[in-house]
Amino acid sequence: MLFLILSVICSVTVGVIFKITRKYNVNNSQIVAANYLFALILCYLFFSPNLKSVDTESPWTLYIVIGLLLPSVFLFLAASIKHMGIVKTDAAQRLSLFIPILAAWLIFKEDFNSLKITAFLIGLPAILLILSKPSENTKNKWLYPAIVLLGFGLIDILFKQIASYTTLPYTTSLFVVFCIALLIMVAVVTYEWIANNVRLQIKNIAFGCLVGLFNFGNILFYLKAHQAFSENPSTVFAGMNMGVIILGSLLGIFVFKEKLSKINLAGLFLALIAVVLIVLSQIK
Numbered sequence: 001m002l003f004l005i006l007s008v009i010c011s012v013t014v015g016v017i018f019k020i021t022r023k024y025n026v027n028n029s030q031i032v033a034a035n036y037l038f039a040l041i042l043c044y045l046f047f048s049p050n051l052k053s054v055d056t057e058s059p060w061t062l063y064i065v066i067g068l069l070l071p072s073v074f075l076f077l078a079a080s081i082k083h084m085g086i087v088k089t090d091a092a093q094r095l096s097l098f099i100p101i102l103a104a105w106l107i108f109k110e111d112f113n114s115l116k117i118t119a120f121l122i123g124l125p126a127i128l129l130i131l132s133k134p135s136e137n138t139k140n141k142w143l144y145p146a147i148v149l150l151g152f153g154l155i156d157i158l159f160k161q162i163a164s165y166t167t168l169p170y171t172t173s174l175f176v177v178f179c180i181a182l183l184i185m186v187a188v189v190t191y192e193w194i195a196n197n198v199r200l201q202i203k204n205i206a207f208g209c210l211v212g213l214f215n216f217g218n219i220l221f222y223l224k225a226h227q228a229f230s231e232n233p234s235t236v237f238a239g240m241n242m243g244v245i246i247l248g249s250l251l252g253i254f255v256f257k258e259k260l261s262k263i264n265l266a267g268l269f270l271a272l273i274a275v276v277l278i279v280l281s282q283i284k
Contacts, residue, residue: 003228004236007221008243010214015090015248017211018081019256027204028078029192032071033185034208035215040178042216047171054176059165063173066158067180071188073151080144084131085258090248091130091271092145094241097278098123099153100160115281123274129267174219238279242272 021031043049080089098120105112127149131142162173192198225236249268252258260268 001228003221003225004239004243007218007225007240008247010217010221011240011244012086012090012247012251013214014211014218015077015081015086016251017207017214018078019086021078021207022082024203024207026207027192027198027201028075029185029188029198030200030204031078031208031211032074033182033189034205035074035212036071036178036182036185038209038212039216040175040182042212042220043171043175043178046216046220047175049172049175050169051172051175053168053172058168058176059162059173062158062162063176063180066155066162066177068184069151069155069158070177070181071185073148073155076144076147076151080148083141084145085252086256087249087252087258087260087268088130088264089145089148090252091245091268092127092149093152094245094275095123095127095130095271096149096151096153096156097241097275099150100156101278103157113281115277119274119277119281122270122277126267126270126274129263130271132261132263132267234279234282237282238275241275245271245275 018028018031021028077089077093080092101116102120105116131145162177163170165173189198189200193200222236222240225240226233229235245268253260
């Protein structure tokens with residue numbers, strides 16, 4: 001249970017760091033680039049990936065697509081936290097779980113029982129209620145958490161495809177994906193430097209290292225939680241998604257004083273119910 005709690009804390013802390021950076025006039029591209037550099041180093045130290053096993057038969061198309069998507073969605077995550085707050089962004093990120101489940105039904109022809117159908121009927125209005133804007137100041141900015149939801153959902157589907165390549169360790173594939181994501185962000189940072197004279201700043205690197213630390217911690221503890229609950233993976237699934245929604249909401253409301261309407265709160269409540277139903281459907 002400790003690993004699960006640590007994973008939830010690390011996940012929410014990433015959002016908290018991006019929330020805090022608003023005060024320091026930072027460059028998110030540099031933060032995300034430093035994040036992948038630091039996460040890559042930790043990944044190498046903790047997982048000791050077997051890079052010799054990576055060859056032309058490896059799923060390079062998946063690697064490249066995920067490597068492009070990860071930093072892109074990360075930048076939208078930072079923008080969403082800036083414009084919409086931690087509560088709505090964390091909820092949107094966690095509700096992305098509906099996308100791989102829907103794909104499993106429509107694409108991979110998996111069974112879709114009544115609990116999953118009910119979860120979707122509750123989850124869709126939950127998303128709309130959570131993203132409902134309390135004022136005109138957030139006009140059109142609901143697109144940020146919406147893209148976070150769709151992006152993480154697609155990334156989840158692609159990572160599940162990578163996991164199906166049993167001849168290659170998952171952690172090795174993760175290392176390769178981080179390498180590609182880092183190369184993408186180095187290219188972005190270089191372009192900003194050449195085109196707009198945006199220079200590297202220590203504060204961006206420092207925040208990026210913090211994000212990388214907790215981003216990797218989230219992955220590490222989540223994997224360890226699955227190992228600890230190997231006979232009951234639904235416990236990890238439920239604990240992670242509900243834990244992030246609850247902790248993110250508490251921090252957003254009480255620490256950062258984010259304003260939520262009764263409609264938004266109703267959406268969060270429905271989101272928790274939807275997650276519970278999804279977990280029950282997995283058990284069944």
